[in-house]
Amino acid sequence: MKILTPVISMLVLTVSVFAQEHTDSIATDTTQLIQEVHPQDMAASKLEMNWRGYVKFNTFYNYNGMRSTEGFLPYEIPVDPILNKNLNGLYAGARQSRLGMETKVDTKIGRIRTYLEMDFASPETPYALRLRHAYGQIGFFTLGHTWSTFTDVSSIPRTVDLEGPPSGVSVRHGLIRYEKRFADQLDLGISLENPLKDFYNPLDSLDVDFQQSFDIVGKFRLNFENKTHFQFSLLFRRLFFTSPEGAREINGIGFQFSGRFYFTEDDQVTTQLIVGKGISRYITTLTERGLDAYPDPFGNMNALESYGGFVAYERFWNEKWSSALLGGYISMVNSSYQPLDAYKSSLYGSVNAFWQPIEMLRLGSELTFGNRKNKDGEIGNAIRFQLAAIFYF
Numbered sequence: 052m053k054i055l056t057p058v059i060s061m062l063v064l065t066v067s068v069f070a071q072e073h074t075d076s077i078a079t080d081t082t083q084l085i086q087e088v089h090p091q092d093m094a095a096s097k098l099e100m101n102w103r104g105y106v107k108f109n110t111f112y113n114y115n116g117m118r119s120t121e122g123f124l125p126y127e128i129p130v131d132p133i134l135n136k137n138l139n140g141l142y143a144g145a146r147q148s149r150l151g152m153e154t155k156v157d158t159k160i161g162r163i164r165t166y167l168e169m170d171f172a173s174p175e176t177p178y179a180l181r182l183r184h185a186y187g188q189i190g191f192f193t194l195g196h197t198w199s200t201f202t203d204v205s206s207i208p209r210t211v212d213l214e215g216p217p218s219g220v221s222v223r224h225g226l227i228r229y230e231k232r233f234a235d236q237l238d239l240g241i242s243l244e245n246p247l248k249d250f251y252n253p254l255d256s257l258d259v260d261f262q263q264s265f266d267i268v269g270k271f272r273l274n275f276e277n278k279t280h281f282q283f284s285l286l287f288r289r290l291f292f293t294s295p296e297g298a299r300e301i302n303g304i305g306f307q308f309s310g311r312f313y314f315t316e317d318d319q320v321t322t323q324l325i326v327g328k329g330i331s332r333y334i335t336t337l338t339e340r341g342l343d344a345y346p347d348p349f350g351n352m353n354a355l356e357s358y359g360g361f362v363a364y365e366r367f368w369n370e371k372w373s374s375a376l377l378g379g380y381i382s383m384v385n386s387s388y389q390p391l392d393a394y395k396s397s398l399y400g401s402v403n404a405f406w407q408p409i410e411m412l413r414l415g416s417e418l419t420f421g422n423r424k425n426k427d428g429e430i431g432n433a434i435r436f437q438l439a440a441i442f443y444f
Contacts, residue, residue: 097156098154098155098156099154100152100153100154101152101153101154101155102150102151102152102153102444103151103152103153103443103444104148104149104150104151104168104443104444105148105149105441105442105443105444106145106148106441106442106444107145107147107148107149107439107440107441107442108143108144108145108439108440108441109143109144109145109147109211109213109437109438109439109440110141110142110143110144110437110438110439111141111142111435111436111437111438112139112140112141112142112435112436112437113139113140113141113142113433113434113435114139114433114434114435114436115128115139115431115432115433115434117433117435120142120144120146121146121147121172121174121213121214122212122213122214122217122335123212123214123217123399123401123419123421123433123435124214124217124335124336125217125336125381125397125398125399125421125422125423125433126217126336126337126340126394126397126423127423128397128421128422128423128431128432128433129431130392130423130425130429130430130431131431132431145171146170146171146172146177146178147170147171147172147213148170148171149168149169149170149183150168150169150170151166151167151168151169151184152166152167152168153165153166153167154166160189160190161189161190162189163187163188163189164187164188164189165186165187165188166184166185166186166188166197167184167185168182168183168184168185169181169182169183170183172213182196183223184196184197184223185197191229191230191231192227192228192229193226193227193228193230193242194226194227194228195225195226196223196224196225196226197223197226198221198222198223199220199222199223199224199226199242199244199268199333200226200228200230200240200241200242200244200268200269200270200284201220201222201244201268201270201284201286201305201307201333202220202221202222202223203220203270203272203282203284203307203309203310203323204221205280205311206219206280206282206309206310206311206321206322206323207219207221207321207323208321208363208365208375208377209365209373209375209403209405210375210377210401210403210417211403211405211415211416211417211437211438211439212401212417212419212437214335214336215335216323216335216361216363216377216379216399217335217336217379217381217397217399217421218323218325218334218335218336218359218360218361218379218380218381218397218399219323219325219334219335219360219361219379220307220309220323220325220333220334220335221335222332222333222335222338224244224245224247225244225245226242226243226244226245227242227243228240228241228242228243229241229242230242230270232274235274236273236274236275237271237272237273237274238270238271238272238273238274238282239269239270239271239272240268240269240270240272241267241268241269241270242267242268242269243265243266243267244265244266244267244268245265245266246262246263246264246265246266246288246289246290247262247332248260248261248262248290248343249331249332249338249339249340249341249342249343250290250292250341250342250343250344250345250352251341251345251346252292252293252346252352253346254292254293254294254295254346254350255292255293259293260291260292260293261291262289262290262291263289263291264288264289264291266286266287266288267286267287267288268284268285268286268287269284269285270282270283270284270285271283271284277313278311278313279310279311279312279313280310280311281308281309281310281312282307282308282309282310283306283307283308284305284306284307284309285304285305285306286303286304286305286306286307286327286330286333287302287303287304288302288303288304288305288329288330289301289302289303290302290303290329290343290344290352290354292344292352294350294351294352295349295350296350299351299352301329301344301352301353301354302328302329302354303327303328303329303330303343303354304327304328304329304330305325305326305327305328305329305330305333306325306326306327307323307324307325307326308322308323308324309321309322309323309324310322316367317366317367317368318364318365318366318367319364319365319366319367320362320363320364320365321362321363321365322360322361322362322363323360323361324359324360325357325358325359325360326356326357326358327356327357327358328354328355328356328357329343329344329354329355330343330357331343331355331357331383334357334359334381336381336397336399337357337381337383337394340394342355342357342383342394343355345386345388345389346388347386347388348388353386355383355384355385355386356383356384357381357382357383357384358381358382359379359380359381359382359396360379360380360381361377361378361379361380361399362377362378362379363375363376363377363378364376364377370407371406371407371408372404372405372406372407373404373405373407374402374403374404374405375401375402375403376401376402377399377400377401377402378398378399378400379398379399379400380396380397380398380399381396381397381399382395382396382397383395383396385426389426390426391425391426391427392425392426392427392429393425393426394423394425394426395424395425395426395428396423396424397421397422397423397424398421398422399419399420399421400419400420400421401417401418401419401420402417402418403415403416403417403418404416404417410443411442411443411444412440412441412442412443413440413441413443414438414439414440414441415438415439415440415441416436416437416438416439417436417437417438417439418434418435418436419434419435419436419437420432420433420434420435421433
């Protein structure tokens with residue numbers, strides 16, 4: 052074996068030298084390569100891609116107890132005074148960084164645009180990728196996962212906080228939407244949207260409360276020459292649930308007025324005002340809290356009413372400096388069957404400042420405060436101071 056080892060090494064070295072000397076004369080017949088492609092996959096890209104996004108570092112200190120390491124959501128403020136006091140803490144991370152990919156191509160049936168965006172702020176698994184957007188557009192149609200038509204993105208003010216105003220609407224899910232602009236001033240849109248279940252039914256032990264009807268959303272928006280706009284949005288829902296009498300349903304309806312108002316080019320006010328029944332999952336701080344409806348002792352589900360919104364004033368001091376002052380409120384009409392510690396309402400306020408020394412870098416600071424009030428009148432408060440550095444690419 053000791054004799055074979057140097058012999059084998061010499062052979063390998065000889066073959067390597069020979070291969071290097073004859074590289075130019077060796078060619079692979081690519082027609083002989085084996086390539087298998089799934090019927091739903093593309094063998095090669097058909098168009099050019101545009102990448103964009105940012106790296107966002109954020110850090111904050113909680114003065115009065117918040118468990119979330121991302122958005123400031125008043126629903127999560129602990130009311131227990133001992134827990135509220137002992138949850139003070141510091142956080143620093145970059146989970147809010149985003150990566151987006153856009154494609155555009157002109158075809159015989161019109162321009163097709165696709166967009167895919169992810170971040171790392173998954174609430175289930177730390178640092179796992181989270182889908183933010185994945186949709187395609189052709190003509191006046193949008194199909195995929197993106198902002199609900201009930202969300203007026205243009206009326207959301209700039210904040211350091213990831214979620215923006217928690218008493219507003221900023222929901223993303225699957226949808227089919229048609230929208231079109233008329234006479235450069237009027238936008239109309241209608242969509243069928245994913246009817247996610249957001250309530251607890253004690254009779255649904257087998258988890259069979261599947262929703263059977265799309266949420267239907269319509270919007271009417273007016274645009275003005277000075278960039279001011281206001282929008283009216285309507286939401287209709289059918290919530291299906293199991294009862295002693297069999298499968299039943301209740302209706303939900305929501306209305307929103309929103310807009311961005313330019314008093315001057317440097318002074319702007321944004322607002323969202325929401326009221327509805329069975330629509331809590333569309334409100335940022337209430338989504339996934341099981342508050343669209345609540346059961347009574349007889350097996351019936353009752354849609355819960357919610358209302359509120361926010362107003363924000365933004366000031367752009369110059370090309371580099373801006374600041375904003377926000378205030379918001381959200382409240383629910385509690386069912387008599389809900390426990391005394393059930394969420395009743397919350398207040399929210401923040402003040403921030405941004406400095407953008409160059410196009411690719413924005414620095415921000417923000418002081419946020421809020422409270423949560425329960426059905427029994429007990430109140431918990433929270434304060435957060437946070438900083439962020441956003442590197443765009």
